Amino acid sequence: MTRHATQPIDGQKPGTSGLRKKTRVFMQPNYLENFVQSTVDAIGGLRGKTLVLGGDGRYFGREAASTILKMAAANGAARVIVGQGALLSTPAASNLIRQRQADGGIILSASHNPGGPDEDFGVKYNSANGGPAPESITSAIHKRTQEISEYHLLDAADPDLDSLGETPLGEMTVEVVDPVSAYADLMEMIFDFNALRDVFKSGFRMRMDSMCAITGPYAVEIFENRLGAPAGTVTHGTPLPDFGGMHPDPNPTWAHELMDEMMGEDAPDFGAASDGDGDRNMILGAGTYVSPSDSFAVLAANAHLVPGYKDGLKGVARSMPTSAAADRVAEALGLDCYETPTGWKFFGNLMDAGRVSLCGEESFGTGSDHVREKDGLWAVLMWLNILAARKMSVAEIMADHFARYGRNYYSRHDYEALPTEQAEAMLGDLRSRLGELKGTQVEGLTVESSDEFSYTDPVDGSVAEGQGFRILFEGGSRVVLRLSGTGTEGATLRVYLERYAPGPDGLDHDPQEALSPIIRATEALVGIRERTGREKPDVIT
Numbered sequence: 001m002t003r004h005a006t007q008p009i010d011g012q013k014p015g016t017s018g019l020r021k022k023t024r025v026f027m028q029p030n031y032l033e034n035f036v037q038s039t040v041d042a043i044g045g046l047r048g049k050t051l052v053l054g055g056d057g058r059y060f061g062r063e064a065a066s067t068i069l070k071m072a073a074a075n076g077a078a079r080v081i082v083g084q085g086a087l088l089s090t091p092a093a094s095n096l097i098r099q100r101q102a103d104g105g106i107i108l109s110a111s112h113n114p115g116g117p118d119e120d121f122g123v124k125y126n127s128a129n130g131g132p133a134p135e136s137i138t139s140a141i142h143k144r145t146q147e148i149s150e151y152h153l154l155d156a157a158d159p160d161l162d163s164l165g166e167t168p169l170g171e172m173t174v175e176v177v178d179p180v181s182a183y184a185d186l187m188e189m190i191f192d193f194n195a196l197r198d199v200f201k202s203g204f205r206m207r208m209d210s211m212c213a214i215t216g217p218y219a220v221e222i223f224e225n226r227l228g229a230p231a232g233t234v235t236h237g238t239p240l241p242d243f244g245g246m247h248p249d250p251n252p253t254w255a256h257e258l259m260d261e262m263m264g265e266d267a268p269d270f271g272a273a274s275d276g277d278g279d280r281n282m283i284l285g286a287g288t289y290v291s292p293s294d295s296f297a298v299l300a301a302n303a304h305l306v307p308g309y310k311d312g313l314k315g316v317a318r319s320m321p322t323s324a325a326a327d328r329v330a331e332a333l334g335l336d337c338y339e340t341p342t343g344w345k346f347f348g349n350l351m352d353a354g355r356v357s358l359c360g361e362e363s364f365g366t367g368s369d370h371v372r373e374k375d376g377l378w379a380v381l382m383w384l385n386i387l388a389a390r391k392m393s394v395a396e397i398m399a400d401h402f403a404r405y406g407r408n409y410y411s412r413h414d415y416e417a418l419p420t421e422q423a424e425a426m427l428g429d430l431r432s433r434l435g436e437l438k439g440t441q442v443e444g445l446t447v448e449s450s451d452e453f454s455y456t457d458p459v460d461g462s463v464a465e466g467q468g469f470r471i472l473f474e475g476g477s478r479v480v481l482r483l484s485g486t487g488t489e490g491a492t493l494r495v496y497l498e499r500y501a502p503g504p505d506g507l508d509h510d511p512q513e514a515l516s517p518i519i520r521a522t523e524a525l526v527g528i529r530e531r532t533g534r535e536k537p538d539v540i541t
């Protein structure tokens, strides 16, 4: 018997990147099954199809993988390619879907959110192009969760997820593959590994913090085994179900061990960290923090130095809240530059249509059209390759970049776990006043325009509305406000602050100081402190 009766469960609405909930929510009877069957139904079934399956190793991942395999078999799938131990980084899963020409994939991860029985879990469907499902599919999945009445699951023992090779599960084939090798081979095709080996031979020191999450085995293979970096270059390199208690979010707050080392005496030349599922990255030099928006701009400006991009870029794209630093590079290079809503899924069409090669987001995500996800280790290798080619330190590269293009001072302030109604009321109130803000003078700034961002996809014409509030001030400063779509507790308000300094003077201020008039103006216009009672943001990046 493979048919099981069920009933719709409330709240199974995918967010910015798949469905993310507390792990115990996912562990409730039928919860995972309902969502997976709804996904299967929304994409027109699995009969005869090939899927890729894997995740970031977090608590409940193995059990979920076994259930999904039995459901895939009962739904008539031909083959599921699964990472050994149910492990696959998100970019490696994207690569496998493309390389093996699979019909899609399921990734088990809540990304940068902590893991464990009392923390977070997530499930995400990626399409045949290797990218996160577009809104048309995620909406169809949500609709299906509201009407589902049965799911299919094979009555069988849990499949062996550890032995490489093929085994039958009913009429389906389960193919267990090494999660690392195909991805590491792809990196070897894009980057100049000979030059990078020479860099490490010359005594260059690097620290890669994998935060007890999925990139550990990938980073050890690439940096230590293939490029000859000394053993121990990769720290926190073993993926653990609870990430060793770490919050695997590569930003200055959560990757504080790495920050302390890189800002301390005798810091290595280069430091980097990645997140739970390996698609985010943070870049550091000795004594230097590179903001994600600046990192993306530097990659765009220097990509031609990397073999995989030696013929130049097709174009670039960034999410709306990401700073305009990359726009200045695009302008100088004569490249098209697209502005999309938050969420990597919005880049897929642009990459598939050959309009852009590089994409970046302020949320520590950068990537290219080598896969259809953002890619943490790819970004680290881009930086390494650029450092090798330019023979400059990270600090020198940043100073040179700002001198050439000016500096977009940038910071994001997060207010986490606010009562949802309170956060929505605050933004609802802002929405009702948006039309009246023009000309308002506050903290020495004048509001030039304000709106709620909506995006029309230039490839398929689909429209995404309500994608964040923008208040632009005369002179090019701005603040953007939106609610996160990846949290699992209440509402998280994100406040994105930006000010442009053209140079040549004033390029080396502390960003919080440089942005202080905009921070004060935001408080005057929106009243975050007053309405939430919070004295300061929980996380500043």
Ligand code: G16
Pocket: 016, 017, 110, 111, 112, 275, 279, 280, 319, 342, 343, 344, 345, 361, 363, 365, 483, 484, 485, 486, 487, 494
């Ligand atoms: C996901 C998406 C990203 C997005 C980020 C932040 O990242 O893939 O494209 O920028 O969420 O989303 P929010 O501001 O809504 O929390 P990840 O790394 O969590 O998969």
